[in-house]
Structures are given as C-alpha cells and as structure tokens.
Amino acid sequence: MEYVVNQIINGICQGAIYALIAIGYSIIVGVVGMVTFTYGEIVMIGAFAAYYTFQLVGTNLVLAILASFAASFIVGGIVYKLCYERFFNSPRHISLLCTIGFSILIKNLAQIIFGPDTKPMINIIENKSYTLEAFGISIVIKQLQIMVLVLVIISSVALTFLFQKTKYGIALRAVSQDKTAAYMVGINVRRTAMVGNCIGCGFGGVAGILLSIYYYSCSPLMGSSFSMKAFSSSVLGGLVDIRMSALGGLCIGIIENMGIMISSATFRDIFAFGFLIIVLIIKPTGFASSGKNRRVKSEKG
Amino acid sequence: MxxxxxxxxxxxxxxxxxxxxxxxxxxxxxxxxxxxxxxxxxxxxxxxxxxxxxxxxxxxxxxxxxxxxxxxxxxxxIAHVPEGRKIFPMLTVQENLLAGTFGNPSLSKAKTAELLESVYDLFPRLKERQKQNGGSLSGGEQQMLAIARGLMMDPExxxxxxxSLGLAPIIVEDIFELILKVRDRGxxxxxxxxxxxxxxxxxxxxxxxxxxxxxxxxxxxxxxxxxxxxxxxxxx
CATH class of the missing domain: 3.40.50.300 (P-loop containing nucleotide triphosphate hydrolases)
Structure with a gap:
C-alpha cells in the first residue's frame, strides 16, 4: 500500500512536468493552427540553457529559468519564421514536414555543439525527503518533488493570469479560436500567433529544466520522447484545450508510474501510449467536452 | 466614403x-x-x-x-460583421466585446467602458449573459453579440x-430596427x-x-x- 501511494506521488510529480510540456504544446498548436514536431528540441534547448547557466553562473535557479525561457522563446521565434510564416496558405503538411526537418537539424547541431553525451545535471537542491504519517502508512515526498510541483504551479498560475486577465490573453485566445474572425476584429493575427508560439516554446523550455533536474541529466536526444509525450497529452486534452491538456499530462504521468509498479521501468512508454490509444478509442475527442475545440483549421494567413 | x-x-x-x-x-x-x-x-x-x-x-x-x-x-x-456570426465561442460575452475594441487602438479605457455601456444598452440580453461563453448563446443572441462586437470598435x-439569417421573424424585426438605430448614431x-x-x-x-x-x-x-x-x- 505504501508503495502504491508513493508511486502515485511520483506519478503526480512526473505528470506535472508532462502537464507543463503539454500546456506549451497546446498553446502553440492553438495559436499557430498547425502541429509542431520541433517542440521536443525546444524542451531540450531549455534544459541545456539551464545546464550552462549552472556551469557558468552557479546554482541560481531563477536565473536558469529565465535563461531557459529566453533561449526557447528565441528558438521558437526562428521555428515560426522558418516553418510557419511562409506556409500559412500552403497545404498543411508542408509546414509539418518543415518542423520535422528543423527538429532533425537542431538535434544534430546540438550534438555537435554540446557534445553527444548525456550530461549530469548539478544537484541544485538538497537530497532530502519528508515522511508523512497518515492512515497508518508513511508517505515519502522528496524536496525535489515539492520544488518541481511548486514551479509547475507557479508557471500555470502565471499563464492563467496572462491568458485570462490581460488584453493580450484575449487576443491570443481569439486567434486560437477563429483566425478569420480575429482578422475581422483587427487583431494582427500573424504577430499574435508568433508571440503565442514563442510563449508556448518558453514554457516548454521551463519544463526542460524541470525534466533535467528531475532526472539529474540532459542530452541532445532527450527531446524526442518528451515531444511524443507532450503530443499525447495534448491529444488526450483535445489538442488545443490548455487545461485539458494539462490534465492529460498529469494522467499520463500517473499511468506510467502505475504501470512501472506492476512491470518494469523499460515498459514506461507502452503504458503512456497504450493509455492514449484506449482513451481515443472510447472517446475520440479526448477529455474535451465537444469535438468542436479539437478542430484545428488552417485559415487564410 | x-x-x-x-x-x-x-x-x-x-x-x-x-x-x-x-x-x-x-x-x-x-x-x-x-x-x-x-x-x-x-x-x-x-x-x-x-x-x-x-x-x-x-x-x-x-x-x-x-x-x-x-x-x-x-x-x-471598417467593422465587418461576418455571415454565420463568427463570434469567439470560448470567450465570454464580455471578452468577445473587448476583442472588438482591438481594431481601434485609439480607444481610451474610459471610452471603452462607455462603449460597453452603450452596447449593453442596445442589447440588454447580452448584459445578462456577460459572463457566459459566446458559444452557449442562442442563434439570435450570437447575432446580437456579433453586431455588438462590431460596434465596440466605434467604426465609421x-x-x-x-x-437576419436563420433568425425568427420577430428577432429579424429587432435586428432591422437596430440597424436604423446604428445609423442614427452617425x-x-x-x-x-x-x-x-x-x-x-x-x-x-x-x-x-x-x-x-x-x-x-x-x-x-x-x-x-x-x-x-x-x-x-x-x-x-
């Protein structure tokens, strides 16, 4: 029983990071209106930005987060310029292929620049854990896990504030819901889509730090697997619904850890993607309430 | 013009x-x-x-x-109120109306509040539903919202x-009366x-x-x- 509860806590923690990745992904897919496959590399760049910040400046977490956000934001801007901007009126597979190509490019450039090896991440937080006694079982929570959860919650709150309370948030959501209508009310759709894309990438970068801290490592190839997890989480949440995507990420994290519990850690991905397939068979729209939100249209750009 | x-x-x-x-x-x-x-x-x-x-x-x-x-x-x-309404379904009525002001950057906060008040005056129904999502309104209300959103930018x-597409005859008359009102506002x-x-x-x-x-x-x-x-x- 203890083991189960502690695995669930691990799952929540891991799921929280997936949720943050999925949030960024959903923002991008929503405001740009096209699926991206460069996102895993954006996450990886966020992780490396943090790695080098720790190397050069020392263990300053706030600075590392800012560096990751900035690095991913900028790379996101480049992706937008190269892969989306020219292709709004073209068939959608063109920009899709562009993002795949660009992802291969970044992955390989990263191996040249950063080296192909997995780099150990500095332990930025004391390896301490708290034990809680409740209902006769002891629950162990690591300090690291608390930090990750707190950071994910702070990021989500910041994002919710941006999207719900500011004028820019209304514009971002408007673009995400209906690009033609957004043009009609005078929103600069292209610029808004670009900034939204960059913000989504920035959050991916922050998730990248959390991942590398959580697994004590970062490598140029870490992106691919997480990009698929992010995609799965978003699909679970109906692709563009930010809250539901976060929920999807959380579910995948928990399911993975439950699966590991009954088998072995090598089967991690089987449980994640198996869960996705089962949910989609039962409810093709994912967790989102209607099929309407899920439709990502390519409109005139 | x-x-x-x-x-x-x-x-x-x-x-x-x-x-x-x-x-x-x-x-x-x-x-x-x-x-x-x-x-x-x-x-x-x-x-x-x-x-x-x-x-x-x-x-x-x-x-x-x-x-x-x-x-x-x-x-x-120039405000364009499109066919099929094209309101933002997942924004609230109030947010839809605020989205309407993006087309006119010269609007001050006070002027925006004033415009909001005046469209709520024209469409009291929208005021009742200001916190509801646009997509949850009825067809007639969505049409009102689309017109109101167009008016929010204070267009020329x-x-x-x-x-009037797809609306009940009684609402159609309201809409046409409203068009005359809009003209009377210059x-x-x-x-x-x-x-x-x-x-x-x-x-x-x-x-x-x-x-x-x-x-x-x-x-x-x-x-x-x-x-x-x-x-x-x-x-x-």
Whole structure:
C-alpha cells in the first residue's frame, strides 16, 4: 500500500512536468493552427540553457529559468519564421514536414555543439525527503518533488493570469479560436500567433529544466520522447484545450508510474501510449467536452 | 466614403465578382441584394481583404485599401460583421466585446467602458449573459453579440453580412430596427441581405448583384417598387 501511494506521488510529480510540456504544446498548436514536431528540441534547448547557466553562473535557479525561457522563446521565434510564416496558405503538411526537418537539424547541431553525451545535471537542491504519517502508512515526498510541483504551479498560475486577465490573453485566445474572425476584429493575427508560439516554446523550455533536474541529466536526444509525450497529452486534452491538456499530462504521468509498479521501468512508454490509444478509442475527442475545440483549421494567413 | 471600382475576385478558376463598382457615402444605409452565390459576401470579404485574388480598386476615405493588411483595414474604421456570426465561442460575452475594441487602438479605457455601456444598452440580453461563453448563446443572441462586437470598435463603416439569417421573424424585426438605430448614431451601414424586402425598406440606396455583376441600382424605395425585383426577390 505504501508503495502504491508513493508511486502515485511520483506519478503526480512526473505528470506535472508532462502537464507543463503539454500546456506549451497546446498553446502553440492553438495559436499557430498547425502541429509542431520541433517542440521536443525546444524542451531540450531549455534544459541545456539551464545546464550552462549552472556551469557558468552557479546554482541560481531563477536565473536558469529565465535563461531557459529566453533561449526557447528565441528558438521558437526562428521555428515560426522558418516553418510557419511562409506556409500559412500552403497545404498543411508542408509546414509539418518543415518542423520535422528543423527538429532533425537542431538535434544534430546540438550534438555537435554540446557534445553527444548525456550530461549530469548539478544537484541544485538538497537530497532530502519528508515522511508523512497518515492512515497508518508513511508517505515519502522528496524536496525535489515539492520544488518541481511548486514551479509547475507557479508557471500555470502565471499563464492563467496572462491568458485570462490581460488584453493580450484575449487576443491570443481569439486567434486560437477563429483566425478569420480575429482578422475581422483587427487583431494582427500573424504577430499574435508568433508571440503565442514563442510563449508556448518558453514554457516548454521551463519544463526542460524541470525534466533535467528531475532526472539529474540532459542530452541532445532527450527531446524526442518528451515531444511524443507532450503530443499525447495534448491529444488526450483535445489538442488545443490548455487545461485539458494539462490534465492529460498529469494522467499520463500517473499511468506510467502505475504501470512501472506492476512491470518494469523499460515498459514506461507502452503504458503512456497504450493509455492514449484506449482513451481515443472510447472517446475520440479526448477529455474535451465537444469535438468542436479539437478542430484545428488552417485559415487564410 | 467607400468607393469600389471595377472589382474582380477569383476563387481558383471561378470568377466570383466580374468588375463591380459601387460607392457608399457617409451616413447612408446601403444594401446589396441578390441570390445565393451572387457574390455579396465576397464583396465584403474583398473589402476586408480576406480573399487573395483581387483585381480593381477599393478606397476608403480616399486611401487605397485594396491590398492593405486585414488588421490595418479594420483600424481604418471598417467593422465587418461576418455571415454565420463568427463570434469567439470560448470567450465570454464580455471578452468577445473587448476583442472588438482591438481594431481601434485609439480607444481610451474610459471610452471603452462607455462603449460597453452603450452596447449593453442596445442589447440588454447580452448584459445578462456577460459572463457566459459566446458559444452557449442562442442563434439570435450570437447575432446580437456579433453586431455588438462590431460596434465596440466605434467604426465609421459597419458591414453586416446576412444579419437576419436563420433568425425568427420577430428577432429579424429587432435586428432591422437596430440597424436604423446604428445609423442614427452617425455610422454608415453596408448591409447584405437575403431578406430583400426588409433590407430595401430600411436602405437609402440598394444594389442588385447577379452572378458577380451589378444589374441594377437605385434608391431603396424605387427598387422596392421595381417589378423585376419584385418578381425575382420579393416573391411578388
């Protein structure tokens, strides 16, 4: 029983990071209106930005987060310029292929620049854990896990504030819901889509730090697997619904850890993607309430 | 105020507009009538530059807007209330209305609040539902919201595309009364309607579009009494 509860806590923690990745992904897919496959590399760049910040400046977490956000934001801007901007009126597979190509490019450039090896991440937080006694079982929570959860919650709150309370948030959501209508009310759709894309990438970068801290490592190839997890989480949440995507990420994290519990850690991905397939068979729209939100249209750009 | 000169629009190989010319003067209600596929909506889409293949000239207050970016055209003071409402379904009514103000960056906070108050005055129903999502409104309410959103930017010209489409007759009358009210507030209205009788009754002037060409134009009342139009569009 203890083991189960502690695995669930691990799952929540891991799921929280997936949720943050999925949030960024959903923002991008929503405001740009096209699926991206460069996102895993954006996450990886966020992780490396943090790695080098720790190397050069020392263990300053706030600075590392800012560096990751900035690095991913900028790379996101480049992706937008190269892969989306020219292709709004073209068939959608063109920009899709562009993002795949660009992802291969970044992955390989990263191996040249950063080296192909997995780099150990500095332990930025004391390896301490708290034990809680409740209902006769002891629950162990690591300090690291608390930090990750707190950071994910702070990021989500910041994002919710941006999207719900500011004028820019209304514009971002408007673009995400209906690009033609957004043009009609005078929103600069292209610029808004670009900034939204960059913000989504920035959050991916922050998730990248959390991942590398959580697994004590970062490598140029870490992106691919997480990009698929992010995609799965978003699909679970109906692709563009930010809250539901976060929920999807959380579910995948928990399911993975439950699966590991009954088998072995090598089967991690089987449980994640198996869960996705089962949910989609039962409810093709994912967790989102209607099929309407899920439709990502390519409109005139 | 708005002048269209020899406008042609193509969708691929299909020519939707074949050289139409029309003009709209300040303070007028102008209506474009015509059957399905005559090119009415395309005309508005071309003014807003939401179609690609455009020839000819469109000018607004003396400035050529034919190839201007869509958002800049809105900022010139042209509000486009599209067919099928196209409100933002997952934004609340209030947020939809605020989105309407993006087209006019010169609006101050106080002016925005004032405009909000005035559209809630026009549509008390929207005030009751200001916290609800746009997508949860009924068809008539969504239409009101679309018009209200257009008014929120305090435009000089408001273009309405089929505002009565799919609405109950009693609401249609409300909408037309509202169009007159909007004009009385000093706005210019360009109205597209299937409901030709109603449209011509409120319009100062009208144009008849048939398969991409303007076949007739004149004062609203004249067109209303015209036999051919009565036969083709008024069911007489």
């Amino acid at each position: 708005l002048k269209i000169d020899n406008l042609c629009v193509n969708y691929g190989y299909v020519q939707a507009l074949r050289g139409i010319s029309l003009h709209v003067e300040k303070g007028e209600i102008i209506t474009l009538i015509g059957g399905n596929g005559a090119g009415k909506s395309t005309t508005l889409m071309a003014i807003s530059h939401l179609v690609n293949d455009v020839e000819g000239h469109i000018s607004f207050k003396g400035t050529d807007i034919t190839r201007m970016h869509p958002e800049k055209i809105v900022k010139m003071g 010209l408001i273009m309405l595309d089929e505002p 706005k210019t209205v360009l109205l597209i309607e299937q409901n030709a009788a109603m449209a011509l009754a409120v319009a100062d002037r009208g144009y008849v579009l048939e398969t991409g060409c303007i076949t007739m134009s004149g004062k609203g009342q004249e067109l209303l009494n015209n036999e051919e139009i009565a036969k083709a569009y008024l069911g007489g």
